[in-house]
Amino acid sequence: MIVSVSRHAHFNAAHRLFNKEWSNEQNDEIFGKCNNPHYHGHNYELIVTVKGPIDPKTGYVMDMKVLADLIEDKVEKQLDHKNLNEEVPIFKTRIPTVEWIAVTIWEWLRPHISEDLDLKVVLYETPRNFCEFDGTTQR
């Protein structure tokens, strides 16, 4: 049997959506209020799911305490109460959209989770806007 287990986490962060290769007018046209030069913030809700076989000895797919500690160390410490554009180096080159934040979180977690397990990240930027990434690189 292949089973999924998930851990819910939370962080808040500020960001500004803009492409530094574009003019102010282009950025305003594409990103609108999200291009506010004084930034704006979100309460991000994160769901991390690992999927795989149940270990016959432990009954676990993965120890949720280990997963929780991993999310705290690799994600929350890097992003919580941060200005993503200014304080998180990867977002100097990636626009901190919910898409890129979700992909980045997946990349940060993947090396620390058993290769036998699939990993999926769901990230809510607002209660109505969310993004999902499971490592897929081709359509």
Ligand SMILES: Nc1nc2c(c(=O)[nH]1)N=C([C@H](O)[C@H](O)COP(=O)(O)OP(=O)(O)OP(=O)(O)O)CN2
């Ligand atoms: N594909 C994406 N589109 C948008 C993103 C994104 O990351 N990926 N981000 C934003 C902004 O960050 C913006 O702050 C989202 O806020 P808002 O439009 O206010 O979202 P709400 O769900 O709160 O808006 P309602 O219109 O009230 O539902 C925009 N787009």
Ligand SMILES: [Zn+2]
């Ligand atoms: Zn935003």
